[in-house]
Amino acid sequence: MKKVIKIAGILFVLLLCAAYFLPAVQSYSHIPGEIYILKGSSKTIDLGLPVKADVDSSGVVNISGETLEKGALMQSPLVIKPLNYGKATIELSIFGIPVKTVRVNVTESLTVIPGGQSIGVALDTRGALVVGITGVQVSDGKVENPAREAGMLPGDVIIRANGIEIQNAKQLMKIINETQGTLALKLDRNGRTIDIFVNPVHDPSDGKMRLGVWVRDNTAGVGTLTFIIPDTRQYGGLGHAITDLDTGSVLSVREGEIYFSEVIQINKGESGIPGEIKGFFSNSSGHMGNIEKNTEFGIYGKVFDDVDLSAFGEPIQVASRDEIKTGPAQILSTVDNEGVKAFSCQILRLNDQREPEQKGIVLQITDKELLEKTGGIIQGMSGSPIIQNGKLVGAVTHVFVNDPSKGYGLYADFMLGMLD
Structure with missing residues (x-):
């Protein structure tokens, strides 16, 4: 009988401990696994319990005034302050039990000119692409x-x-x-x-x-400019690769240019039938820049020196990943000859991606004017900047074939990572 009472007492104590500690431990699940901090700013994390914090990259950040080279017991809240640019990993543990790993990226504030302009793309491939065997x-x-x-x-x-x-x-x-x-x-x-x-x-x-082969050595089409970095005149556009229609191969670049393009026709998208922007461009339309790279995450190059960047609008900051939230946003795009317009949308889902990947952002067009004109996202809008709270968060890349009001976006930092 005494043994039963002893076991019951132990279980009661364990239940009391669980009641006290479990909500606090569960609160750590809400701490983001990856944090982006601009140098000169800080990030505060509220904790339910004192924790031991270990940092594997000393000299990049300190926490509540400590560099934590050998770990230390920290009280809530934790205040993470950048010391230098770079990356650090913070391991949080309670009574020796790991509860959370937080990756910290200390970056500089980057300012870009958002795009939205319709661009013509003319690309000469490196070598001759085999598109068929005959x-x-x-x-x-x-x-x-x-x-x-x-x-x-x-x-x-x-x-x-x-x-x-x-x-x-x-x-x-x-x-x-x-x-x-x-x-x-x-x-x-x-x-x-x-x-x-x-x-x-x-x-x-x-x-x-x-x-006995069919070969191709060039291609042309219409897309959307995503951003320009004013200091270097580097740009990014499309958000996905230019591929060969027959083989699906990503086309290698020998040389190419982007042009100012004129929208001449809109084919409205419907369920199962992708829509399309038809544009016109030529040498007389005006050269905008060269094409240096054609990657899975868009095309990249430099805007020519004789192009006036002041005509593209005011620069804005690029959002860090932890600033992007589900909820209202806008896309910038050109769907007529009235120039770039902002159209409302909703960010429905944000996928956690540590390495560059497509389809990180799921969004839905809610703007009545755009839905009436295009049905949502259509071919030629790829690269349209996604703006939230006045900052660039990504670019439109793909459309849901069965629901053109919905589509995917690519995180802006992945595109910026493609630049030399």
Whole structure:
């Protein structure tokens, strides 16, 4: 009987401890796992209980006046103050039990000019992109396919032929027809370099020598500018890569330019049918800048020196990740010839992404004017800046095919990380 009473007493004490400590421990789940702090500012975290805090990167931050190189017991609240730019990891524990890991990023305040302008994109690829493999009917009526026999695949980029760097499809055709016998090709296949040897065949229909491939060396389209950094004139746009329509391959850049574009037609989006902005641009439209990079997270380059940046609007700050909240926001976009307009939207969900990824932001267009004109997000709006509380938080990148009022966005810091 005494043993039962003793066990009951222990359980009662444990329940009292749980009642006291559990709400406090649960409160740590609300502390963000990643915090961005501007140098010169601070971040306060309220805690339910005193904790031991360890910092693995001394000299970047201090907590409540302590650098915590060997850890220390801290009272609530914790005040995190940056000392230098960089990253630190703070481990919080109670009675030796880890309860939370907080990654701290100390950054400088970055100011950008938000975009929203419709831009024309003209891109010449590095080498010649293979978009299709086809047979060649030779003189005896047989069909041969030297490219397939040599192991060539759609999506391969022909970067050299007989040691000569390929600039375009026309040059490649010239080398093929000047070659006697076997042709040595160097390919880029998903970032890997491959050497193959091909034997071109004679096409009696026009007397040319052929490999049996369809190739492409340029592309053009319309998108939206996301931001310009005023000091360096660097820009970012689109928020996703320019890819080949046939192969889905990300096009490598040999050279390219962006242009001021004029909106000439809107095809309204519907469920299952993506809409589209049709634009017009040419040399006479006005060159805006060059294209230096085409990445999974957009295109990047520099705005030309003769372009007046004051015409693009006032600079704003880039929001740190922990400043972005679900709720009201705006996108900046151009859907007619009246220039950039702000349209209301709601940020529905924020996905926790530590490494650059697409689809971090889920948003829904709520602006009646934009819904009436476009149905929501349509092709050509990719890159439209997302603004919340006067700061740049990201860019529109994709639309929900079955609900064009909804779409995805890319965090602004991922785009800025693509800049050199």
